Amino acid sequence: MSRERNHVAGAVGVVMIAAVAACSNTKDLVVPPPPVNPLFASYVSLGNSITAGFQSGGINDSTQHQAYPVLLAQQMNTPFTVASLLDPGCPPPIDSFPKGTRVGGGTPTTCFFRSQVSGVAVLNNVAVPGAASFDPASPIGTGGGGPLTTFILGGKTQVQRALDAKPTFVSIWIGNNDVLPAALSGVLDSVPGVSPGVTSEATFEQNYNAMLTGLDAGGTIKGGILIGVVNVANAPVFFPAPALFAPGVLPALEQAVGAAITVDTSCTPTTQSIINFELLEAMRGGTAPDTIACHALANHANGLGDVFVLDATEIAAVSQAVAGYNAFIQQTATSKGWAFFDPNAALAQLRESGQIPVLPDLTQPTKPFGDFISLDGIHPAAAAHVLLANLMIQAINSQYGTSIPALSSP
Amino acid sequence: MTVLRAPTLAMLLALGAAHGAHAQGFQLNELGTCAVARGQAVTASPCKDPSVIYWNPAAAASLEGWSIYAGAAAIRVGGGFTADTSRRVFDGNVPVSVPPHVFVNYGSRDDRWAAGLGVYVPYGLTSQWHSDFPGRFEALKASLTTVYVQPNVAYRFAPNWEVGGGPVFGYSTVELRQSLDLAQQQVSPGLTFGQLGVAAQTEFARAKLSGSGTAFGFNVGVHGALGADWEIGARYLSQLDFHYDNADATFSQVPTNLVLSAGNPLGLPAGTPVDALLSTEFVPGAPLSAQKVSTRIKHPAQFQLGLGYSGILNTRLEGDFEWTQFSSFDQLPIDFSGPASGQSRTLLEDYQNSWSIRVGAEHAFAVGIKGRVGFTYVKSPAPDETVTPLLPDMNRRNYTVGFGVPLSPRYTLDAAYLHVDTSGRRGRIVERTSANQTALDLNSGFYTLEANVFSLSIRANF
Numbered sequence: 021m022s023r024e025r026n027h028v029a030g031a032v033g034v035v036m037i038a039a040v041a042a043c044s045n046t047k048d049l050v051v052p053p054p055p056v057n058p059l060f061a062s063y064v065s066l067g068n069s070i071t072a073g074f075q076s077g078g079i080n081d082s083t084q085h086q087a088y089p090v091l092l093a094q095q096m097n098t099p100f101t102v103a104s105l106l107d108p109g110c111p112p113p114i115d116s117f118p119k120g121t122r123v124g125g126g127t128p129t130t131c132f133f134r135s136q137v138s139g140v141a142v143l144n145n146v147a148v149p150g151a152a153s154f155d156p157a158s159p160i161g162t163g164g165g166g167p168l169t170t171f172i173l174g175g176k177t178q179v180q181r182a183l184d185a186k187p188t189f190v191s192i193w194i195g196n197n198d199v200l201p202a203a204l205s206g207v208l209d210s211v212p213g214v215s216p217g218v219t220s221e222a223t224f225e226q227n228y229n230a231m232l233t234g235l236d237a238g239g240t241i242k243g244g245i246l247i248g249v250v251n252v253a254n255a256p257v258f259f260p261a262p263a264l265f266a267p268g269v270l271p272a273l274e275q276a277v278g279a280a281i282t283v284d285t286s287c288t289p290t291t292q293s294i295i296n297f298e299l300l301e302a303m304r305g306g307t308a309p310d311t312i313a314c315h316a317l318a319n320h321a322n323g324l325g326d327v328f329v330l331d332a333t334e335i336a337a338v339s340q341a342v343a344g345y346n347a348f349i350q351q352t353a354t355s356k357g358w359a360f361f362d363p364n365a366a367l368a369q370l371r372e373s374g375q376i377p378v379l380p381d382l383t384q385p386t387k388p389f390g391d392f393i394s395l396d397g398i399h400p401a402a403a404a405h406v407l408l409a410n411l412m413i414q415a416i417n418s419q420y421g422t423s424i425p426a427l428s429s430p
Numbered sequence: 431m432t433v434l435r436a437p438t439l440a441m442l443l444a445l446g447a448a449h450g451a452h453a454q455g456f457q458l459n460e461l462g463t464c465a466v467a468r469g470q471a472v473t474a475s476p477c478k479d480p481s482v483i484y485w486n487p488a489a490a491a492s493l494e495g496w497s498i499y500a501g502a503a504a505i506r507v508g509g510g511f512t513a514d515t516s517r518r519v520f521d522g523n524v525p526v527s528v529p530p531h532v533f534v535n536y537g538s539r540d541d542r543w544a545a546g547l548g549v550y551v552p553y554g555l556t557s558q559w560h561s562d563f564p565g566r567f568e569a570l571k572a573s574l575t576t577v578y579v580q581p582n583v584a585y586r587f588a589p590n591w592e593v594g595g596g597p598v599f600g601y602s603t604v605e606l607r608q609s610l611d612l613a614q615q616q617v618s619p620g621l622t623f624g625q626l627g628v629a630a631q632t633e634f635a636r637a638k639l640s641g642s643g644t645a646f647g648f649n650v651g652v653h654g655a656l657g658a659d660w661e662i663g664a665r666y667l668s669q670l671d672f673h674y675d676n677a678d679a680t681f682s683q684v685p686t687n688l689v690l691s692a693g694n695p696l697g698l699p700a701g702t703p704v705d706a707l708l709s710t711e712f713v714p715g716a717p718l719s720a721q722k723v724s725t726r727i728k729h730p731a732q733f734q735l736g737l738g739y740s741g742i743l744n745t746r747l748e749g750d751f752e753w754t755q756f757s758s759f760d761q762l763p764i765d766f767s768g769p770a771s772g773q774s775r776t777l778l779e780d781y782q783n784s785w786s787i788r789v790g791a792e793h794a795f796a797v798g799i800k801g802r803v804g805f806t807y808v809k810s811p812a813p814d815e816t817v818t819p820l821l822p823d824m825n826r827r828n829y830t831v832g833f834g835v836p837l838s839p840r841y842t843l844d845a846a847y848l849h850v851d852t853s854g855r856r857g858r859i860v861e862r863t864s865a866n867q868t869a870l871d872l873n874s875g876f877y878t879l880e881a882n883v884f885s886l887s888i889r890a891n892f
Contacts, residue, residue, distance in 0.1 A: 170690065
């Protein structure tokens with residue numbers, strides 16, 4: 021009996037040893053490296069054209085990947101997806117100023133679709149060019165983004181797409197388009213077909229709160245950075261009217277337009293008005309007379325001196341609106357315990373140092389606004405995105421005690 | 431406006447094979463509780479019950495008189511999928527399945543011949559996931575049940591040597607459910623909703639397929655003794671080629687709640703619900719209307735060779751090698767006969783032949799109780815490119831234990847427990863659309879798998 025028991029025990033032992041020897045618990049998940057701080061486990065950026073990566077009047081996969089949120093995510097070491105748009109873009113960026121030619125020979129209405137492989141379930145950069153404060157929480161939107169709203173969001177709102185990513189950290193830069201289109205038009209009141217007008221502060225706050233309420237509903241956000249609105253009156257696309265009297269400027273403008281330009285008597289060397297460079301394009305296209313006036317001329321049917329021109333009163337109104345928005349944004353950031361970043365100081369510093377020129381250098385068709393502003397005179401170029409990202413990193417690290425490394429200067 | 435297609439329905443059919451958690455591929459081995467307890471190493475030294483009709487048809491000749499063996503195995507499958515990027519874990523949602531088996535045999539009193547019938551489920555089971563599983567566009571649920579009915583005759587042609595076998599009639603049913611991804615659908619030829627910005631994995635419909643098929647084959651075996659203490663046995667179950675003709679494919683719309691914004695590229699008014707646009711694709715005659723579809727799934731051939739030893743008092747030991755011809759599951763023709771007929775195609779599976787090593791032991795205790803243990807190592811037939819939500823197959827280690835208790839001179843109760851252990855395996859949750867796509871291109875996470883099986887059977891002798 022004893023021998024029998026030993027044999028059985030031996031047989032069972034062989035079976036069990038074989039079993040144990042074959043057992044292992046190898047896991048080979050291909051996981052991304054952890055972020056520099058768990059706060060950034062899922063980062064989502066909301067906003068408009070700057071955040072989306074719009075440059076030089078266009079957007080494509082290349083410009084999208086130069087945008088500051090991509091750089092932030094890279095420094096945070098967190099996965100980040102964008103709605104990659106096929107080259108040459110939608111529309112293709114301008115590649116020569118002031119002729120306005122575009123990459124790939126495209127036009128302002130050229131629009132290529134999303135790339136076939138860019139369809140992602142989770143989108144981290146949900147910003148849409150043209151978006152104003154009303155858009156992030158609205159399923160219909162203002163239409164400012166045109167087809168890009170659909171191409172990027174696919175039938176959802178920025179807030180909805182953001183929540184799909186279960187964000188732990190968000191950046192929000194919205195509000196520029198609450199003043200920019202009106203400022204560019206030179207007409208600050210809402211005039212159908214001419215200007216959407218400047219969003220009132222009350223409406224802006226209502227829109228902003230609706231966006232934040234929607235984001236809070238997700239219950240996953242642990243922190244964020246709110247970014248102030250740019251004082252668009254300082255955008256290089258506007259040049260000061262007194263420059264018309266500087267040597268060589270008017271001839272250069274006439275060369276760009278291809279016709280002689282008449283400077284109205286409302287323009288003097290001391291005029292405080294600023295003029296949108298797009299006026300030249302309108303002249304070239306024949307939709308504006310070849311005359312520059314610096315104040316709205318009475319009884320002038322085509323808005324001469326009004327459209328594309330901001331006088332001192334209008335500049336002050338724009339600045340006041342932006343200051344009101346930013347006071348609210350900063351207050352909101354403070355109340356939420358989030359970081360706040362006002363880009364105006366940095367942009368003003370670049371302007372003062374001459375790195376953002378007061379007048380575009382028309383002899384530099386690929387870099388008329390310097391290294392920091394792209395060829396449309398409005399949107400930051402790649403170098404500015406690096407600068408902005410580093411300043412945001414400072415603000416975030418200061419607010420949260422994190423250690424996001426800075427980017428190398430371009 | 432839209433040119434929707436039913437491409438992923440193909441995957442439903444393509445993987446008409448469900449998840450066999452405790453064998454290779456979609457093979458089941460829970461055919462008799464005694465065999466389960468012994469690690470399915472029972473070809474040479476068979477269990478003394480009519481389940482030998484499956485395990486070695488020849489050994490039925492050694493069973494005297496009438497004997498009936500009936501039971502079932504409750505199979506509980508666990509496991510899930512962990513996504514690489516998010517590291518989120520998605521657990522499976524597989525219900526407990528209980529495949530039954532019934533065997534009846536009559537053996538002559540002189541042990542020279544026997545005749546019997548077996549009804550068993552050698553292939554089948556279910557894979558099922560929760561509705562938020564990102565791989566639901568590959569498979570949300572798949573249920574396959576294939577029943578083999580096998581008349582059997584065994585004959586002792588020499589002292590201690592028998593042959594046996596019989597034809598096999600197979601009946602298979604399949605039910606498959608899958609989510610459809612709007613981002614993959616075409617708005618117009620060459621342009622997908624995904625290119626218009628619709629997020630990947632936007633579920634807009636669910637497809638359901640149900641069908642059945644029949645097939646014929648055979649199962650044969652040989653069994654003999656090599657001296658006083660050694661036995662040898664082998665069996666071969668042929669391939670059964672099931673044709674699921676006239677299967678029903680139906681589609682139901684799932685709200686996306688997407689809304690077209692102002693300035694949308696379709697030129698439609700702002701606020702237009704996308705679901706309203708899609709609803710026209712589900713009406714009769716539209717691409718996603720009810721239609722017929724057919725395919726075929728070859729249930730692989732099996733071969734098992736075993737060597738048994740009974741030189742230890744009251745104890746039987748056995749080791750088996752088993753081979754399954756899963757290379758027959760290399761591709762699947764998918765033929766739609768409705769509005770989606772233009773989407774007919776052939777899917778790549780590229781399964782390979784698989785094998786398993788099985789060892790088991792049985793000891794008869796003095797009071798008539800028999801104790802059993804076993805172990806099986808199973809090599810997966812699925813290549814690295816075909817580890818999918820529908821069949822996340824992987825190498826397995828099966829540990830078994832059980833006992834047999836005589837309830838009366840005529841009745842015996844067998845019980846067995848089987849635990850399936852794996853190391854997990856990388857796999858994919860998206861469709862493989864080209865033979866050029868490698869596992870590195872496709873796999874985006876890690877599948878885990880375990881299973882617990884409880885089997886009970888009653889044996890009656892008359």
